[in-house]
Amino acid sequence: MFNMIGGTQFADMLVEVDAKTRFSQALLGRMAKDIGELKAVYGALYAHGTENNAKGVCAMIPGLQVSQITMAMRALEAGGRLREANTRIIDFQQSMPIAMLWGQGDKASSDSMTLDTSRHLHSARMEYRRKQHGVGIYVHMLDTWALFHDQPIVINDRQAAPAVHGVEAHNCTRREDQIRLSLLAVDTHGYTNAAMAIAKLLGFDLCVRLRQLSERKMFMARGGTPPESLERLVVGKVSLRKIRAGWMELLRLIASIRQGRLTAAEAIARLGSAARGDPVHAAADELGKLLRTIFLCDYFTIPEFRREMHALLNRGESIHQLQRAVYHGRVGVSRGRRADELRAISTAHTLLTNVVIAWNTMKMQDVVDRWKVLKHPIEEHWIRRIGPVHFEHVNFKGTITFEIDSYADALIQRQSKLRARRV
Template sequence: LLQTGALPVAVELDFDRFIESRRTLLDERLAAVEARARDGLLPGVTIDKGVLKITPIEKSTPPEAEALAARLYAMLPRIRITDLLAEVAGWTLLPNCFTHLRTGETAADSRILMAGLLADGLNLGLTRMAEACSIASLGQLAWTADWHIRDETYALALRRLVNQQQREPFAAKFGSGTASSSDGQFFQAAGFGRDASNLNAHYGQKPGFKVYTHLSDRYGPFYSKLIAATASEALYVLDALLYHQSEVSPRRHHTDGGGDSDHVFALCVLLGFQFAPRIPDLKHRRLYSFGKPSDYPTLEPMIAGRINVALICTYWPEILRIIASIRTGTVTASLIMRQLASYPRQNGVAAALRELGRLERTLFTLDWINDPELRRATGQELNKGESRNSLARAVFIHRLGEIRDRTYENQQHRVSGLNLLVTAIILWNTRYLERAVAALRQVEDVPDHLLAHLSPLGWEHVNLTGDYVWAAAEQMTENPDGFRPLRLPADLSRLAA
């Protein structure tokens, strides 16, 4: 493949041409930032005696957008979580994804199947779900879960909902569809779950797990994985981008400091992704150059040294083989990342990738310093992920929000059920927010630029607790168009009448 030029790599295969293009780019960026820093023209940034200081980006959501969001959510119909899931299932034929392990047939009663999904997503468990719903016994729920609910069917169902979210016309208001973010969320462990959990002092004195979730800029949570509480999030950044199987196609990916590493920077550029993390303590991170640091007097105290081009060149063929293996799925990116992290610092391939990562991190840092819009966009995408985590925390309401399952399979089912349920709420909110905007526009102007600040992550109108009652299909909606009526204010109600 290397000889034919058919390697699935996103950069120039010839090392000399590749490194020359990066050299030209880095020299240009360093010169530009040096000139602007010297003249005090970097927006929101000062470099004084080599100390970098970046003024935080001001809040970008205008008060009018917050007021609009409150009005729109007040118009959404109140709904039980059972009805919401059934409505989304009707739109997407979601139960068809959960086929029988042996026969491939769909569940005979989709309500029992969805009760099993709720048992996972709400962290209620099958025993208590059988007590809280009137449609199935514990035996029926357990049989349906054993034969229909498994990792691959959860993946198919999530793909279907995420794809629908990406296609929603109103979701295009939230983002271009070309960016994504990822973030870890800690869940405490209890009961049998404590045996497999880890203690991470960052999250307190109780053991637990992290759930690492990737979210598209249109609010599609296209990947969610249970990882150890002590695991580095950077190991799992690329798995979702490469293997998620949905229609999400991000070109730029954002993480917080947990996902940042030089190896991730290197692998991302080779795989064709723009990596844009929010690097913590950026003023303490060093830059690198091809030329003499003294060529850039203002930046010189921030530059640790030169890029070791010879080291990268020596291991370039091995690096290309690693990228080809990752891209073709011969080995997962997380496994490669874990191996690279475990190697001693003198390991050649790991050191060469780290050196390439330093180059790419320097390019990104210069962009970050020079471009306030990049800083703002990164903050906005990471805020989406944090808001999604708040919704997930609210949905995972039972058993004190603790993971108590003994086996990894059952623990991952909890995570998959939670992510599926969160995605269903996001899709439902997106469609009804679109209808609320259309209704409001009958009496007043609603500027498009305000809609970009809306979020389909609200849940106050969703009843997540109580008895889990399933209505008959003919009782699901009251409107002939198949949607529930909005809660219209008086002026809109008179117009509708």
């Protein structure tokens, strides 16, 4: 399939996807006035979302000045622009029939990726496996392969808070006629008992691939009698009294999240290990133990459920390889010192990754449609196993040239083109 698609330049991908989605209009707040302004926006995406800075990108794009790229980078840091542009790309990718073979859009997985950086960055921490300082980017991926949420995090911290926050931030923006997430798959670092309780009360299941056998404990309410087949496994007791004591305050906490008074990440951060002894923490922790027991029963007894969860997590690992191809270097010494700049780096990197995914999905759909016309044998279960994260056919390096002329009608204001003709 990818032999039929053929090789391409990353810059050509960017322009073609922009012509289909008009994400540059979301970044600027309007259509570009001329080709120079559009190139500056693309250059700002490169400067934020890859290892290059404004000066390096300027050297790769003929005809641009460093000041143009710098001004565009500051404009992209404005709240919501990159997120809106990313949403347009996701909607375009999910609109293609082939995406429905990969999933229904109601399940997701999440994981973090580490970008190497200077030890002088205030949010940088040592990643002990590689002995490098880095900053984390925590991303959420739909079962249709699209990255729908990202946020910079401090590595080595528990990731349950950003995991739950990403799903709630996504669900609260969905209309009544749109699909909401019902399941999030995470690894051991992305859960706590309290987080499982908060997630369930917010309307979705937090499913975790547990690494340590010591965490695979079964819990029952005090006074209950376990079945004979589970007598050896049940090692813990849950206090219903603690759940009742903190239940009303726990519901108030959920209501505060739904009303926007605080985020899910802030709520779970307050229910960390330092909150032991608090009635709300005790209620959430005890309820989370029961939910984890129900999850483990499903995990060990339903092979289809276990296979689906592992497939979601494995897709997340595949996404990381593509993310490394887009951003394979280090964050510059002078980059990421402001919170808004660090968020722009994270979201621009996610947007560029989604551009590759959306372009691959579009070309894969074209090949499938062509095969159907030619009566070429093709099975849906075969397509389900092919993901749009292939990148060996993409050239990410070298001199960057944007072939905008073919898409000028979709990307540049009509008045500007008329004035150019008159001149």
